[in-house]
Amino acid sequence: MHIRPAKVSDARQINALIGTFAEQDKMLFRSLADIYEHLQTFLVAQEDDQVVGCCALEVVWSDLAEIKSLAVAQGHQSKGIGTAFVTAALEKARELGIGKVFALTMEPGFFKRLGFVEVPRESLPMKVWRDCARCPKQQSCDEVAVLRSPA
Numbered sequence: 001m002h003i004r005p006a007k008v009s010d011a012r013q014i015n016a017l018i019g020t021f022a023e024q025d026k027m028l029f030r031s032l033a034d035i036y037e038h039l040q041t042f043l044v045a046q047e048d049d050q051v052v053g054c055c056a057l058e059v060v061w062s063d064l065a066e067i068k069s070l071a072v073a074q075g076h077q078s079k080g081i082g083t084a085f086v087t088a089a090l091e092k093a094r095e096l097g098i099g100k101v102f103a104l105t106m107e108p109g110f111f112k113r114l115g116f117v118e119v120p121r122e123s124l125p126m127k128v129w130r131d132c133a134r135c136p137k138q139q140s141c142d143e144v145a146v147l148r149s150p151a
């Protein structure tokens with residue numbers, strides 16, 4: 001298994017992987033068009049010829065980036081891939097000179113193990129909530145905001 005920047009040829013597998021968890025209400029669906037548009041934000045984990053994990057880092061504002069669409073295929077979980085993605089995203093944020101990285105997640109415990117702390121969702125800038133407009137759970141959001149410095 002190795003983690004590398006996504007290529008256009010990975011987009012359909014990324015879309016399918018995210019779709020599997022979106023159907024289980026564990027994360028937000030990303031359309032193929034959205035994935036192509038944001039392809040350069042994605043890392044993937046590849047094993048043999050298969051994409052077995054993905055993770056995106058998106059710059060939100062001058063000092064803030066978001067870890068999005070973190071997913072590891074069922075049969076490949078608990079092998080350190082999720083941790084490796086978060087470590088790589090933090091490293092990328094550091095290189096970009098970003099001071100804070102956050103995630104909106106239903107798995108806050110996973111992020112807390114990696115040094116993130118829970119913060120009030122309202123403490124994040126309004127721009128963060130642009131995805132809410134296309135989320136079916138708008139009025140009953142169950143995601144938790146977690147934040148840490150990449151240093």
Ligand SMILES: CC(C)(COP(=O)(O)OP(=O)(O)OC[C@H]1O[C@@H](n2cnc3c(N)ncnc32)[C@H](O)[C@@H]1OP(=O)(O)O)[C@@H](O)C(=O)NCCC(=O)NCCS
Nearest residue numbers: 021026070071072077078079080081082083105107109110
């Ligand atoms: C959450 C997820 C990305 C973790 O990926 P992973 O490759 O299994 O993560 P790692 O192998 O690096 O770490 C797994 C460890 O985190 C722990 N962990 C996972 N979810 C956890 C949680 N919610 N709370 C506490 N610990 C958690 C596991 O118990 C495991 O611990 P261990 O190493 O002591 O056995 C993966 O389970 C996943 O894709 N889930 C479905 C999509 C999803 O919920 N994404 C959430 C991010 S927005």
